[in-house]
Amino acid sequence: MSSEDATPDLYADPLRFGQRVQILRERRGMTQVQLADLVGISPHTLRKIENGQQKAPRLDMVMRIAEALRVRDLADLTGHPEAHVDLFIGPGHPRLAAVKAAVDSFPITGAVEPPPVAHLEARLHAAWQARHASKNHREAIGRLLPDLIRDGQALVRHADRADERRAAQALLAQTYSLSQFFIAYQPDSSLLWRVAERGMVAAQESEDPHTIGVSSWLLAQAHRDSGPRHYDAADAVSREAAAYLRPLLPDANADVLAIAGALEFELGYTAARRRETGVAWRYWDQANDMAKRLPGDYYHPVTSFSRAVMGAHAVTVAVELHQGGESVRQAARADRSVIKSRPRRARHRIEEARGYQLDNQPDVAIATLEKAFEAAPETIRYNGYARAILLEEVESTQAPRRRRAAELAGKVGILAA
Template structure:
């Protein structure tokens, strides 16, 4: 992919352009920003000129912290809230908010669903989220929360226990869905509600899942990585001795994967946590099913290998990502979002190695796997925009140009 002049369609939709704009508003020179971030002035110049993508979480957070702005100010993530493809999801958020804030104590809008119906619906909602069908899952969430809360208030004994169990599962789906689409504070609230429900139940799955959700929220916040790691590690230590059932091992395993990723983001060695997750994956087949509903069926040996790729990418170790790729079979990863992540990580690694056509092919596979999810990813938008700026004109007008339009790197 030979170097070319910046595309005529490039209107500055990349992180570096926003860095330059905010830096100038702050009255800072490139050298002042370099001194505050520990990034060389030459690298900052390349980011701002679009010659190099900001493809590291550590770099993105350092820039946001030095510029005293939110990460979203640099990535443009808030624009995704107005994406017409996700209008149905965003339209459902106010009702979800009310259901969480009132603990379901709202004006009834329909007949109360039975606990059996709610349990079945919660599994459907979980699977829709796992497969990145957020537009379909969002309208289900507020009514399910409201009905679960009512059953928890109005029943006793075994029925009430079931109500708390279903509520914890629904709240976990709510937390993960909201975090994925730019509502971190409300996601945190949903994780709190899941854990409150778990206090009525016993077991460790919900506690581990709620800690995972909180750590994920903090992972996107500059200056919060140490706390994100502490939450994941402390909770893992707390629940390890009690985790026995399949759901408990799955959620504990995901917590170790998260701890490994955060460790890598902090520049540390993620392998102890990743190895612990791999060991937990070997115990799944012999583990009892357990009584509680909450599970994370995406966890397993294949997914552990994928998180090794993600952790290597956080350390900007592109060669390790490419070496690990053949050890992962993306076709058997049960979650479309994680399957797409495999191709995103591979695309990022190929780009770091300047294998541009291989990078584009991987990104197109990612988009084909989970279109809504991938088109909302700021790291994809940043990388595709960078490729557009250095691409030959014939390639920029082909698959790359069309992808750039779909992810919002250039205007339609």
């Protein structure tokens, strides 16, 4: 390939904003029509931006483009080193290195003595409870994960009978599922993929329907959050898992019903990302029907799927469809239910804030992000959408709004020093 054909280096060349948009868009495999639809402008307008016929847009549009292109660092898009802000990757957690070392370690000698199955089950149950109850859930589970991973791997290695091995694989898959919640949105995407794929393999080896459903749900999320080119893969995983569970549902327990419902919603989530309005709401309806079959006070231990969470899911669908008014209406309805899990409650508040921002209610959006911070500071710290809203509002021309956004941004720690 000649030097003229090479993709320009974003740092070596003094590129215009529009050129940077084009390069990042093409790296994502997106067409101008697709990107324009995602950010809410016409393809003609986007073409003018990329060609330099229109000056760089306002910060709110820059943030929407950054969101659509899943830009990790705002400087990549703006070309200004002083704009060095990580958007969709949070700060690496202090316990990330220890978790990574445990994931990557495969002892051959079998020196680690496995714990009794009941002991590992109890520790995993306690870890999931800590994850849902803690404001700083990554810290809570990050200190537990290295030993859980090592013991889960040891349990599989030392299993003698087929039934023992299946049970051990189910616990190892559950440990990898917990790990994925810790690793998500941290600066090591390859580690996330290793964990998601190993969790799926362990789940299949376990032959346990619930375990397979959970690992499929998480693998679908890993695909979906990798960008539009991976939406088809996300849907394929969700559909296959849903089809596998469907014959079991008439006699299924609540956990299996719930993970089947969570998979239905995942299909709706991806449809909403594609702006497929009818398809997205149809899957939401199907997930809601599944939720109605669950006891009123039931919460799925991994996904939080329940009757109460369906209102939050409706907000997410409306936000992903960029329906600001509908997002606000759904948020009002959703607030009638209480989400027990702190990180899930914080995530819901962030989705609500996105809806208020779409509906041109930035002050309410900031107030809602403050509620998210109160529920679970680590959730907002690692969430790109929350970071984007705050970074936009710290540039507001309204002084009170600017101060409030800057104060919260300082607490969250998202502004580069």
